[in-house]
Amino acid sequence: MARQIEATYNWLENIVYQAETMDDTEAMLKLGGAIAGLKAQATQTFGFCAQEAAQVFGGLAYSKGGQGAKVERLYRDVSSRVGVVFLGVMVADMR
Numbered sequence: 001m002a003r004q005i006e007a008t009y010n011w012l013e014n015i016v017y018q019a020e021t022m023d024d025t026e027a028m029l030k031l032g033g034a035i036a037g038l039k040a041q042a043t044q045t046f047g048f049c050a051q052e053a054a055q056v057f058g059g060l061a062y063s064k065g066g067q068g069a070k071v072e073r074l075y076r077d078v079s080s081r082v083g084v085v086f087l088g089v090m091v092a093d094m095r
Contacts, residue, residue, distance in 0.1 A: 001052055004045045011038050043078075050078040 015034055019027045053071045054062075064072055 001049055004048060008038070008042050008045045011041065047078045050075045 015031060015038060018034075019031055022030065050071070054075050057068045057071050059068075062068065062072060
């Protein structure tokens, strides 16, 4: 999990550095694909982290109150968003 988080963070730092060193027009033209890939990677990483947190908490991860409330909310949130992101990527690939 730490490997995925560090890789995603490094990718983010790299894109921010590139955007800062380029002028606005060049950054828009050259970094669009990298930013889209970073968004997909960040979503996958978040989904993996939420799944692992649910594994650690066990049955508490399914309760809306108590110790597992935050894990339940994150897991529910990521399960609804992962489908939307990948549906958008699939539609973009079809064109």
